[in-house]
Amino acid sequence: MSKLSLKNVVGRSDISADIRAICKELDIEIWIEGENGKVLMGSPTEQSSSAFPISFGGETLGWVKGHEKGILIANLVSHLAAKEAEKKSLGAEVLNLYQEINVIFNFSEKLAETIEPDAIARVTLDQAMHSVPSGGGIVVLWNDDTGQLEIPALSGERLFNREKIRKNTSLLFKIAFSGQSEIINDFSVLREKGIIEEGVQSLMYAAMKVKHRIMGAIILAGRNADQFSAAHLKLTVTLALQSSSAIESAMLYERNIREVREREEAILRIHEVTKKFVPNEFIRSLGKDVITDVKLGDQVEKIVTVLFTDIRDFTTLSEKMTPEENFHFVSSFNARLGPIIKSHNGFINQYLGDSIMAIFPENPEDALRAAIQMQRAVYDLNVERITNGLSPIKAGIGMHTGPLIMGITGDESRMDAATISDTVNTASRIESLTKYYKSPLLISQDTRQHFNGQFHFRQLGRVRLKGKHKLLNIIECIDGFEQEQLEKRLSTLPNFNEAMSFYHEQQFENAIEIFKLILAKDPDDQTVKFLVETATHYLEQGVPEKEPGFS
């Protein structure tokens, strides 16, 4: 607040006009001088008989000189000066309060824009340093997660030593976590420990707390003695308390976000793992999005194509390997075939050692195309094996199309994704027939009927599955053979069909004759070789009564 100036009081046009009017009324002549003798109003006459002081609070602000009744004017102006002083003092107080409100208003606005705890600490310190004349300041915060005292904000001159603070946390702890807010007079210990610089003459701190929990403190320092007033402390405490709630909320927010993210990541990891055990397609077939939605008893029935594949003579093959080599071999085999199944809209329902059970829920063509590609993949694998001095492997693929129930079985504590269907058994059985017919890829008539001319098949025969009355047509798909073989099979296909007609009619001699013609063109046709052997056997021994597949 600026000093009360007599010039400003009598200089006001309304006041000076009133004084002139009174003098005129009293018919007197006066002039007013300031304390330094400078004339502020009126004109001095040569004879200065009387002089009356204008005073306020024991101080003389100036003089009314001239007429003896000038005392009335001196008293009036003294009174006006007192009023003016009172008004100024009141105004100063109101302005002070207003400035505080303005500080808090601006601060609240900044807080509202900040959601990160360290940033809030920095905003708080900036505001404190701006509102309270201080040389330097820090904010210390206790971090519950790390169990350490942290300094998220440090500002102004280097009055605090960050390293020393870290080394002497217990000392600062006493101050910051006393829960008190005060202007400290004796801070010699802090100075001795080097926490504050030599030049610091004033120190003040305000606790940051929510309810009764102490979070930290704002500490301000200055180079002048008695730099901080009670009003400064009050304002700093206000800032500290406001920022405490904001930091608390921000920390809570951060923690919540972190926990939610961690939970989401954990769930995602679980999903990633579980879908390797129970395929997504299986879950989706049950009308669910994620495995956590699945419950005991969930089931769905649909027409699917089930594909089985396994490595022929695996037992013989595995005898030559250590268990580890064995495992590695099966894994690499599965790793080649798995992606083919997936890329043809199928999913692997089960890995059963050296065999795979896959389901193609959409259409049989997916399954057959996958099987053809798998057969070629085995061929490529064999090229590599032979190059590496290993013996080639043979794999059989069999498939069948029919109804299948997919569901969750087990009990509440141990559930499993299961397929219950005769279709599975049939597909498995067809796969096992690949050894019998010495063919790598066999399908049932139920699968075959879905195709029209886009693939090439050979009808091999009819079999009766265990416990079944109905005969099952077994059909070989030859599209999976490599090019040279495929061309030979295609060129002999009319002969083959003719031979099979004789064969089914038990005209084995005719059948054998044509089969031999085929073998002359295509000596590698193992299936035909097998049929020749069988036909020869039937020719010599006769067809057993219960042998299926003969008309």
Place this chain on the structure above:
Amino acid sequence: MDKKILIVDDEAHIRMLIGQTLEELEDEGVEFLTADNGASALDLIQSERPKLVFLDVMMPKMNGMDVCQKVKKDLAIDDVYIILLTAKGQELDRQRGQEVGADVYMTKPFDPEVLLSKAKQVLNLS
């Protein structure tokens, strides 16, 4: 005293606050005038010709926008610098303030330092 500042606000404490904020200008010979409504403000602007007017927007009788419009547009008094003051966040007012010819638009609560430095700048005082 040829440098006059007119403070117009219907709230006495705001008039006092602005006066107090600008108190130090008294020593530079600046005279302060006050008005608590728009009509008186208009009279004072015409009779006293203040250099600077702090004009509250929301006032009875005649609001600050209308006073400003009258002064700047109708009376075409262009040697008066008018600072409109209003509560924070009334964005529509800002545009209207420009339309009626206000020189500057400030929001309440105002920052005393900003207010003082603006007054010094307008009156060419250091």
